[in-house]
Amino acid sequence: MVNLTDAEDVNPKGLSVSAENDADITVEQNTDTPVDEFPAEDLVFDASDLSVYYGDFRAVRDVNMLIKRKEITALIGPSGCGKSTVLRSFNRMNDLIPTARVEGTLLYRGVDLYDERVDPVEVRRRIGMVFQKPNPFPKSIYDNVAYGPRVAGRKKGLDDVVEHSLKKAALWDEVKDRLQESAIGMSGGQQQRLSIARAIASDPEVLLMDEPCSALDPIATARIEELMAELKDEYTILIVTHNMQQAARVSDRTAFFSVEVDETSDRRTGLLVEYTNTEKLFSNPDDERTENYITGRFG
Amino acid sequence: MQNELRGNFHEELDAVRDMIVTLAAHVTEAIPRATEALIDNNLEMAQQIISHDDDLDALSLQIEERCYALIALQQPMAIDMRSIVTAMKINGDYERSGDLAVNICKGLRRIYGIQLTPTLRGLVTSMSEEAVRLTKVSVDAYAEGSAGLASALPDMDDRLDDLQVDFIQEIFASHARGELKLEETVQLALIARFYERIGDHAVNIGERVMYMVTGVTPEVAGAAQAKHAAEVDALAEVAEGVAEEEAE
Numbered sequence: 001m002v003n004l005t006d007a008e009d010v011n012p013k014g015l016s017v018s019a020e021n022d023a024d025i026t027v028e029q030n031t032d033t034p035v036d037e038f039p040a041e042d043l044v045f046d047a048s049d050l051s052v053y054y055g056d057f058r059a060v061r062d063v064n065m066l067i068k069r070k071e072i073t074a075l076i077g078p079s080g081c082g083k084s085t086v087l088r089s090f091n092r093m094n095d096l097i098p099t100a101r102v103e104g105t106l107l108y109r110g111v112d113l114y115d116e117r118v119d120p121v122e123v124r125r126r127i128g129m130v131f132q133k134p135n136p137f138p139k140s141i142y143d144n145v146a147y148g149p150r151v152a153g154r155k156k157g158l159d160d161v162v163e164h165s166l167k168k169a170a171l172w173d174e175v176k177d178r179l180q181e182s183a184i185g186m187s188g189g190q191q192q193r194l195s196i197a198r199a200i201a202s203d204p205e206v207l208l209m210d211e212p213c214s215a216l217d218p219i220a221t222a223r224i225e226e227l228m229a230e231l232k233d234e235y236t237i238l239i240v241t242h243n244m245q246q247a248a249r250v251s252d253r254t255a256f257f258s259v260e261v262d263e264t265s266d267r268r269t270g271l272l273v274e275y276t277n278t279e280k281l282f283s284n285p286d287d288e289r290t291e292n293y294i295t296g297r298f299g
Numbered sequence: 300m301q302n303e304l305r306g307n308f309h310e311e312l313d314a315v316r317d318m319i320v321t322l323a324a325h326v327t328e329a330i331p332r333a334t335e336a337l338i339d340n341n342l343e344m345a346q347q348i349i350s351h352d353d354d355l356d357a358l359s360l361q362i363e364e365r366c367y368a369l370i371a372l373q374q375p376m377a378i379d380m381r382s383i384v385t386a387m388k389i390n391g392d393y394e395r396s397g398d399l400a401v402n403i404c405k406g407l408r409r410i411y412g413i414q415l416t417p418t419l420r421g422l423v424t425s426m427s428e429e430a431v432r433l434t435k436v437s438v439d440a441y442a443e444g445s446a447g448l449a450s451a452l453p454d455m456d457d458r459l460d461d462l463q464v465d466f467i468q469e470i471f472a473s474h475a476r477g478e479l480k481l482e483e484t485v486q487l488a489l490i491a492r493f494y495e496r497i498g499d500h501a502v503n504i505g506e507r508v509m510y511m512v513t514g515v516t517p518e519v520a521g522a523a524q525a526k527h528a529a530e531v532d533a534l535a536e537v538a539e540g541v542a543e544e545e546a547e
Contacts, residue, residue: 284514
């Protein structure tokens with residue numbers, strides 16, 4: 001039974017979980033890098049042989065990843081390696097692109113995210129997304145945060161939700177006296193934290209972040225990174241970043257994606273090269289392609 | 300063909316490596332010269348070595364500062380990070396080996412005028428040669444990034460340790476025969492210790508080179524080695540048991 005909404009009794013945050021999840025899971029990646037072992041209840045995503053196509057063009061192939069609860073997982077790699085595509089497949093954002101489709105399986109809490117009976121709106125509520133450019137609605141700060149819960153039909157307790165979300169996003173103290181002012185007047189860093197507050201307001205379990213700091217200055221970036229470390233206590237976070245140092249600073253595990261070019265068609269397909277503990281990946285990676293990329297010996 | 304994206308940085312890394320090799324070469328030359336000064340009672344030569352050490356210290360400091368700058372400015376990762384960390388560590392080892400050559404010269408000043416017996420001269424010369432050999436192999440291992448060479452160093456160092464034991468026994472015997480005064484005996488024992496320490500630094504360097512090449516820290520490698528040895532012992536016990544059973 002596929003059920004995204006009525007599983008609260010099984011797991012307050014999660015979904016109904018399939019039976020085989022009792023056993024502990026050994027994380028073995030397609031690069032044969034054992035990451036470590038963790039209990040089944042900590043498994044949030046299980047991608048196996050995941051490929052994403054745009055029409056007949058395969059953008060990324062054969063991704064095998066297990067994502068652990070309350071950890072920050074970073075996705076890094078050169079342009080065109082498919083890291084954003086993979087991130088977007090984790091909450092079905094690719095559905096919005098008519099030609100996009102996935103092959104392989106992507107389980108969220110044991111439920112196939114791409115099962116036709118699964119409601120993508122519910123998926124995106126539980127798996128929130130923060131984009132590269134903060135995109136506040138031209139409304140008040142309050143209305144921006146309250147938007148998600150209102151759309152979901154919530155009418156009572158909105159004040160509490162807004163305050164809680166803004167506090168979680170480390171923005172409350174800066175805006176509590178001007179909640180009715182327009183969000184457009186905020187600084188870039190504040191707008192990005194507002195985006196995070198807006199995602200949090202829908203009470204998600206997972207936050208996907210696609211280059212959340214690339215439009216921000218170093219101070220604002222540091223605040224977001226600090227915030228991520230705090231959010232980790234409650235949320236599972238996946239972040240795509242071009243900034244390797246950022247991946248090294250904030251994440252627990254890092255997945256390195258690379259590109260292979262088909263010589264006859266000149267088509268570029270992304271693939272997961274190495275996925276392991278962040279410290280290991282940046283100090284002693286197993287794969288030469290990872291080594292070449294992170295040390296700048298890549299072209 | 301790969302395009303080098305961080306060419307300047309990697310040239311800087313090469314420059315650090317060359318500086319370490321230069322430092323090691325100076326140290327390698329200082330050791331036999333200190334030995335020569337000791338055997339020949341040559342105070343002038345000893346003083347030259349002592350003065351020259353200031354240059355080596357300056358070079359060592361320069362290497363260290365360059366490594367700091369690379370870390371601060373380039374955020375090195377993977378093999379680059381391991382190379383810089385290794386350079387910083389072994390920089391200290393070579394600098395210390397240079398100091399030990401100086402210590403040998405200072406020891407000479409305290410026992411100036413004594414004539415070493417042919418046996419003691421031979422043992423000192425052998426210790427010096429072993430110390431030089433170990434230092435040379437260590438720098439070759441580093442410059443070539445050779446884990447094989449690096450892993451040979453601990454066994455090579457055993458020979459220097461044995462020579463030191465022989466030398467100490469010989470000076471005690473000489474003292475007992477009345478050929479060496481107590482103070483001379485103590486100074487010579489210290490000098491033997493200086494050679495032996497140079498060997499230890501070469502072994503440390505080897506461990507650091509292993510880390511640079513393989514990414515495995517010496518502590519982890521040591522634990523793995525101990526585990527392997529225990530497994531071999533366990534297997535040997537089983538084999539013995541089988542052999543005994545067969546004999547019965």
